[in-house]
Amino acid sequence: MNTIMTALPEQTDTRPEVDALLSVRNLTIDAGTKPDPIRLVQDFSLDMFPGDRVALVGESGSGKSVTARSIMRLDPDFRLSGSVRFQGQDLLKLSDRQMVRVRGHKIGMVFQDPMGALNPLITIGEQVMEPLRIAGVSRSEAERRAKDVLDELGVVNAAARMKAYPHEFSGGMRQRVVLAMALISNPSLIIADEPTTALDVRVQEQVLTLMDKVSKERGLAVLLITHDLGTVAGFTDRVAVMYSGRKVDEATVDNLFEHPAHPYTQGLLQAVPRIDQTVPRLLTIAGAPPHPAARPAGCAFNPRCPKAFDLCRQEVPELRPAPGGGVVACHHYPEAEAEAEAEAGEEQGA
């Protein structure tokens, strides 16, 4: 952490920020009408480097999907502030027209529901080719590359299947098609928003294995949005945990599973059935996450936290270094040294 320079306290990495593929800083997302907006996400920061695999984990309503979609600026009704630098370019400052060229071409996205993700009236081939056709690639070239990427993703008899319509594909096959659409323009980052949640277990396994293989072969960075810690363990290097619109914990996968820092992360892990450990009874976290319009004072997790004390009910904890090497937003850990405090002060002032 004490390298020369730019490492901010939000970063688990000591790699310099300038090399980052994606560098999200204090991303804040508001929805609703101006007089009383609803704050969906507050000061979210994350760095990803080429080839990184990061998981964004949280319950429904934690803001993980909203964050992922907002990196792509997919919801025109949300108001975004902070910065989302991708390959050095702040996506939040791009015009709509410029943003269109980033979507699908530099960042690909995979979605939760493969049933609804495809246009029912257009053939699979047309849909896979579409990003290339928009970029002005000739039809024959686009067809060739679509066939190649479908082959790569294990779609049998790809050339013939390209003439088929989505309703003729199974869920797992559709998810491969969605993945093919995301991959065809050779992006350097894939954002996968719960890509396996809607699939049955056996197909989940297939799709994950496939994503694993393809991203390794292509050196792709993957941001995986999920609520399933089992998926995280096998697939990613690093995990960021979100709770009620804030990042509360970030660590490498090993650290997170062995020494979870945040009480919420600890609770999540206790709620995961594990084949390598015997527990008398699977624990749950009592209660539900707060509504974004009605968060409790202090740490948003305090009403459900078994370790909460007075300070937790009064003051929102800033992110600070975690013992295992990551960062954590919890009053049980000492705040970072002067450097970080100055940084935190700046943020509050801004």
Place this chain on the structure above:
Amino acid sequence: MANNSPARQTAVFLVRKAVSSVITLIGLSMFVFLMVKLIPGDEARVAAGENATPAQVEAVRKSLGLDQPFFVQLLQFFGRLLHGDLGTSITTHQSVLQGIEQVMPQTIELVVLAIIIIISVVTPLATLSALRRDGATDVAIKLFVILSAAMPTFWLALLLQYLLGTQIGIVPISGRLSRQFNIPTQTGAVVVDSLLAGNPLAAWDGLQHLIVPAIVLALPFGAQLYRILRAELIQVLSREHLTVARAKGVPQRQLVWRHVLPNSIGPGITLVGIQFGAMTGAAVLVEGVFGLVGVGSYLTNAVAQKDTFAVLGGVLVIGVLVVVSNYVVDVLQLIRDPRLRAGQLG
């Protein structure tokens, strides 16, 4: 499996629809025949003329076959129908088929122009409305649509006739074609005949005569289409595959043309198919105001004079039009939606 191939499914679907269309037409003609018989009054007396003696009336009754029992008359009617004979008008003593042939193309021309206006005006308005849902643009368009649909057709026709025809003078007040043009009748539709005769000036003149009646006819039907299209567009705009399409970099314009509109026009196509028949009937009023001949005026006269075969013929021809337009709608839906071709949506 060959049995379930889309081509076969499609063929089965089309044949099934065709059979049901024919059954519809048979039912319709029986119904209309019955209705005409139930209208009070004596057809034989009408046909024989006001000053005919009772003996003359009886002679006419016999010669027209009106003395036969009801079912015999019905069977005779169907027998002639199979030969393409719609009978002879009791009042004009002209073949009903010929009489309708003279007026039908003009009504169709009017209705088709109205439908072209509806589709080309409503589609962009509804799209804009749906994209700017609840915004100022949407509210303004909604207001415009409600106002134009709320105006009574008859009054609006007179108003436009007065404003555009008399005051501003940019369109003719009434009639079908200016006197200086003499176009040989081929199809019966004036604009089409003018084009066939190689006379674009006459076609333009014919169009000018037709445009205001077509607008008046289009307004209430256009409002229906606007409502149904806007609702469907809003529904489609919230679908996940549009987010996916945007995430893969599809620009807004292409998104609307390729992913939103084709997916939204299904109910609209069905509605326009139904409207086609209704507009043929509604054309009566408009044709009256603007001094146009058409199937509307033909039918009104026939009903007033208890001209059985003319009424039957007119209704039947409109019925055929409706059935054909519904058939066209079914085929269009098949072309649009591959799931329909695969027989998944019945």
